Amino acid sequence: METMELRFSEEQIMMRDMVRQFAREKVAPSVEDMETNETFPAAILKEMGELGLLGIPVEEEYGGAGMDFTSYIIAIHEISKVSAAVGVMLSVHTSVGTNPIRYFGTDDQKTRYLPKLASGEALGAFALSEPGAGSDAASLRTTAKRDGDDYILNGTKSWITNGGYADTYIVFAKTDPDAGKKGITAFIVEKDTPGFEVLAKERKMGILGSSTTGLAFEDCRIPVSQRLGDEGQGFAIALSNLDYGRIGIAAQALGIAEAALEHATAYAKERKQFGKAIAQQQGIGFKLADMATAVEAAKLLTYNAASRKDQELTTGIEASMAKMFASDTAMKVTTEAIQVYGGYGYTKDYPVERFFRDAKVTQIYEGTNEIQRIVIAGKLCKD
Numbered sequence: 001m002e003t004m005e006l007r008f009s010e011e012q013i014m015m016r017d018m019v020r021q022f023a024r025e026k027v028a029p030s031v032e033d034m035e036t037n038e039t040f041p042a043a044i045l046k047e048m049g050e051l052g053l054l055g056i057p058v059e060e061e062y063g064g065a066g067m068d069f070t071s072y073i074i075a076i077h078e079i080s081k082v083s084a085a086v087g088v089m090l091s092v093h094t095s096v097g098t099n100p101i102r103y104f105g106t107d108d109q110k111t112r113y114l115p116k117l118a119s120g121e122a123l124g125a126f127a128l129s130e131p132g133a134g135s136d137a138a139s140l141r142t143t144a145k146r147d148g149d150d151y152i153l154n155g156t157k158s159w160i161t162n163g164g165y166a167d168t169y170i171v172f173a174k175t176d177p178d179a180g181k182k183g184i185t186a187f188i189v190e191k192d193t194p195g196f197e198v199l200a201k202e203r204k205m206g207i208l209g210s211s212t213t214g215l216a217f218e219d220c221r222i223p224v225s226q227r228l229g230d231e232g233q234g235f236a237i238a239l240s241n242l243d244y245g246r247i248g249i250a251a252q253a254l255g256i257a258e259a260a261l262e263h264a265t266a267y268a269k270e271r272k273q274f275g276k277a278i279a280q281q282q283g284i285g286f287k288l289a290d291m292a293t294a295v296e297a298a299k300l301l302t303y304n305a306a307s308r309k310d311q312e313l314t315t316g317i318e319a320s321m322a323k324m325f326a327s328d329t330a331m332k333v334t335t336e337a338i339q340v341y342g343g344y345g346y347t348k349d350y351p352v353e354r355f356f357r358d359a360k361v362t363q364i365y366e367g368t369n370e371i372q373r374i375v376i377a378g379k380l381c382k383d
């Protein structure tokens with residue numbers, strides 16, 4: 001496996017500094033409201049759109065910033081240090097809500113949807129999972145039956161990030177239920193389509209500012225012009241975009257872990273017990289050393305996967321490694337951060353309990369870490 005040199009270009013450094021400032025000045029003040037009232041941060045997304053953050057890798061001809069994948073990963077990383085809820089919205093909107101149209105859309109679909117998605121006028125979502133089909137995504141049961149110039153969709157989706165706030169949903173359905181994985185087709189579904197309904201919001205442990213809902217399709221007519229790719233190409237569209245999407249979740253997990261490390265280090269230097277700062281107690285110092293080492297390793301894996309994408313090298317195995325390792329690191333580091341804070345860490349007066357709750361989901365979505373191991377082992381052992 002090739003390695004990378006973690007040296008950002010001038011453009012990437014400008015992106016990092018701009019997003020860091022935006023997160024501190026514009027996102028941080030809304031965290032309390034997102035946490036207490038589960039408020040969807042519409043105003044923040046609007047500002048992100050104005051700054052070009054919702055179309056970072058989208059080509060300039062479609063109104064995007066036309067920047068590289070690493071710049072996009074930097075943005076998720078920096079935003080997630082302050083709010084993992086906003087981080088996942090950015091990731092889902094771009095990686096799996098917009099990119100499938102960039103990679104598989106017709107010229108007409110690109111012209112119709114990309115400028116709005118890139119500017120933030122429209123928010124994107126991705127609907128693969130169903131109540132009975134999570135890890136085994138190919139067992140999905142939503143159907144799409146051809147009827148003249150339309151398809152008629154019936155079925156239920158679950159766990160849809162940006163549900164209720166998205167304008168377009170990339171929806172996967174079976175056009176040939178007997179053909180298994182090869183019978184799945186992707187569609188672009190617009191929010192106000194008759195027969196399409198957004199179901200109740202999930203009541204979650206963390207990322208409380210992010211909306212997660214089910215979706216229902218009842219005789220929902222979608223014109224053939226909104227089919228994405230060919231009939232039967234849907235599963236490959238889903239999995240290939242998840243390859244890149246998983247690097248975004250790695251960056252989100254990295255942001256959470258790094259924030260927890262920064263807070264725990266500052267607290268340990270300040271908090272005194274037995275006549276000295278707890279950071280000077282070797283037991284706490286060693287904890288911080290282990291946390292910092294894990295964060296550094298997660299950073300290298302994440303940016304290595306991003307750099308490979310920019311170099312047009314394969315990313316499947318590296319994206320899964322980065323997602324798995326960064327999310328496990330986020331869970332370990334946030335758990336230890338609470339320990340460093342002692343009892344105070346267990347309260348909502350300090351941010352580490354939020355980091356801990358937010359970290360957990362990064363081990364679950366975009367393929368659980370067990371699934372990442374299946375992907376890595378499968379690719380390692382392929383003949």
Ligand code: CAA
Pocket residue numbers: 088092126128129134135136137138161181235236237239240241242243249316365366367368371374375
């Ligand atoms: N790129 C392109 N095509 C691919 C591909 C890739 N990376 N991987 C597989 N395919 C295609 C191939 O065409 C393959 O066909 P062949 O047999 O001809 O090679 C076909 O897909 C089937 O591949 P598999 O046999 O490997 O499929 P599988 O049924 O064994 O499943 C799996 C593999 C890895 C378990 C897959 O089902 C999976 O990734 N599951 C997890 C689902 C998931 O990640 N869901 C995320 C939902 S989105 C989300 O959660 C959003 C959020 O973060 C907030």
Ligand code: FAD
Pocket residue numbers: 092126127128129133134135136158159160161162204212361364365366367368369370371
């Ligand atoms: P299951 O697949 O039922 O898995 C249960 C447990 O069994 C897990 O630990 C799993 O790892 C394990 N397991 C399953 N199969 C195997 C195996 N073969 N070997 C070993 N262990 C196995 N989906 C979307 O399509 N779009 C979204 O926008 C989206 N956003 C989400 C947001 C949130 C907050 C959450 C929680 C989920 C979201 N998801 C989304 C769904 C997410 O991708 C699934 O939850 C995930 O893929 C796991 O599916 P499942 O929950 O059905 O668990």
